[in-house]
Amino acid sequence: MAKDGDSFVKTGTVRVRYSDTDKMGIVYNANYLVWFEIARTEYCRDLGKTYREWEDQGYFLPVTESYCKYLFPANYDDLVSLYSRAPVEHIKPHSILFEYRVMVGSRMLAEGWTKHAFINAEGKIWRKNNQFQLWLIEEAGRYAVSE
Numbered sequence: 001m002a003k004d005g006d007s008f009v010k011t012g013t014v015r016v017r018y019s020d021t022d023k024m025g026i027v028y029n030a031n032y033l034v035w036f037e038i039a040r041t042e043y044c045r046d047l048g049k050t051y052r053e054w055e056d057q058g059y060f061l062p063v064t065e066s067y068c069k070y071l072f073p074a075n076y077d078d079l080v081s082l083y084s085r086a087p088v089e090h091i092k093p094h095s096i097l098f099e100y101r102v103m104v105g106s107r108m109l110a111e112g113w114t115k116h117a118f119i120n121a122e123g124k125i126w127r128k129n130n131q132f133q134l135w136l137i138e139e140a141g142r143y144a145v146s147e
Contacts, residue, residue, distance in 0.1 A: 008083040008101055011042035016078045026073035032110050033066060035082055036100045040114065043084035043098070047139040059132045061096065061116035068112035078104050086140040093130045094118055 014035060022028045041051055054061070074080055083101040090097035095117050102110040118126040118133065126133070 007087075008085045008099070009043055009046060011039045011046065011082050011084050014038065014080045014082065016074050016076050016080060018076055020074075021076050026075055027078075029068070029070065032068050032070070032102060032112070033114075035080065035102055036066070036068070036084075036098075036112060036114055039082035039084035039100050040098050042082070043086070047136070054132065057132065058121050059126075060119045060121070062119060063114050064095070064117050065115040066112065067114075068110055070110050072107060072109045074102070074104060074109050080104055080109070086136065088137050088141050091133055091137050091140060093128055093133050094125050096133075096136065 016027055020027050020031050044051055044054070051061075081103045083103065084098055086096060086098050095115055097113055097115045099113045100111060101108055118130055120126065
């Protein structure tokens, strides 16, 4: 997966479908959060473990906050590139923040983030001894230092 100069990892592309657009012919705003999820899932896969593997190990990451800043619209049939990263300073024992960029060519259409809690299978927040958090810091740190 390709990186840009800010340690964002290109996690994939999405072709805008007609059903993704609104009456004005532009991508409906909620679809950007779906694209964030695609970017996050593929970023995690690139780190070496899928979301399913995380859950099999007892780690769940529900979204607790999300933010999206819309800069330019995406239109029907655009080929949208998705980028993601998890800055090491935002990986805590109890939560993680993923950042995203949505682009067409060199034009950034949107940027944003989602914050996730680390919970176990019983729905309890991890407060300490989170081995998964330590693994994520190590893996996400590879991107921050390998530019």
